Amino acid sequence: MLVVEGVRVAYGEDVVIDGLDWRPGAGIDGAATAVTALLGPSGCGKSTLLRAIAGLEKPSAGRITFGGRDLADLPTHRRDFGVVFQDGQLFPGRTVAANVGYGLRMRGWSRSAIRDRVAEVLELVSLPDLADRPADELSGGQAQRVALARALAPRPRLLLLDEPLAALDRRLRDRLAADIAHIVRESGTPTILVTHDHTEAAVMADDVSVMRDGAIVQSAAPMMLWRNPVDEWTARFLGCTTVIAAESVGGVAPTSFGEIVTGRADGIVHLGFRPESLRAGAVPDEGVDPARDRSSSVGVVARVAVLPSGPRVYVEPDVVGVGLGTSGADAGAPDVHGVDAIGDEGVAVGDRVAVTAIPERVAVIGP
Ligand SMILES: Nc1ncnc2c1ncn2[C@@H]1O[C@H](COP(=O)(O)OP(=O)(O)OP(=O)(O)O)[C@@H](O)[C@H]1O
Secondary structure, rough: EEEEEEEEEEOOOOEEEEEEEOOOOOOOOOHHHHHEEEEOOOOOOOHHHHHHHHHOOOEEEEEEOOOOOOOOOOOHOOOOOEEEOOOOOOOOEEEEHHHHHHHHOOOOOOOHHHHHHHHHHHHHOOHHOOOOOEEHHHOHHHHHHHHHHHOOOOOOOOEEEOOOOOOOOOHHHHHHHHHHHHHHHHHHHOEEEOOOOHHHHHHHOOEEEEEEEEEEEEEEEEHHHOOOOOOHHHHOOOOEEEEEEEEEEEEEEEEEEEEOOOOOEEHHHHEEHHHHEEEEEEEOOOOOOOOOOOOOOOEOOOOEEEEOOOEEEEEEEOOOOOOOOHHHHOOOOOOOOOOOEOOOOOOOOOEEEEEEEOOOOOOOOEO
């Protein structure tokens, strides 16, 4: 529905986006009601692109169409897009109901129609009892729900969310992320979510487009993105802290953390490991010579962080100069810096551990 073609946006001399092509949700079923995340690091141009779609920035080249119609000559308020920013931007002196009904009044809805629709969307965002509360007496999470209700009230054709959770604390973000995703799906509104947080993108979106330096580098469902990031930069941005090269033969690459199914043609492949891709546990059998054991690498725990999901450890090589994660393919450049892994319960600094891959959590990098 939304198509961005060859778009260029500059602030004075500073070109932020140049020749950008994008069809959010193009590769997935049900794109008409899907949530697409626009995910990228700070400053890559996500908000600029969103603002261009909303009509708040004017592209100096290219075009943006919705349902086949060029938006260039359509001002923001006539695009019928709902927008929610990081800080909600509610009118502080007015009640929740007045805020939510604002766009409907502007569109000339009748009083009774406004009252009914306001009640309906406040129900949708689970705040039916707050209609008469002044907007400046809301918590941060409530304010963002009200901002969402206000954006959804006029039944927009497209909803644009620009880091809607960024100003909230972690606990609230996690809960509200799932709630917002549910609410926008209930409302049947196609949605673009700008975020720099890949977990948030995975929780909320059906489809994720990764943006880097003003360009879209990959679009895929979250699962595909984790499994097959398009390049090493994307793999690292998505949380891989160790990247190694290995030789894949018959679709399988032996590594010093065990065999990984790559499904790739014979040749060198690059594999990305998140802490969750590796398990650091007891050395299985001291009788086995670790140098000959191809299913795991032995190292020494250098740091432990105890997270709710279990210990996160950093394991250094126990033989100086022979890195963890070396394989035939990259033996010339051992990763002497060690690896992040999930540790077994009770693991402590100084323990010798065997580091083993959890194969289905390893990313196979490249197109
Ligand atoms: N109004 C503006 N005037 C001049 N430069 C701007 C303006 N808005 C953004 N920029 C610059 O454009 C670049 C992209 O900014 P943008 O806000 O689009 O990035 P972003 O990916 O959304 O980042 P963040 O997640 O930090 O908001 C940055 O270098 C920023 O400094």
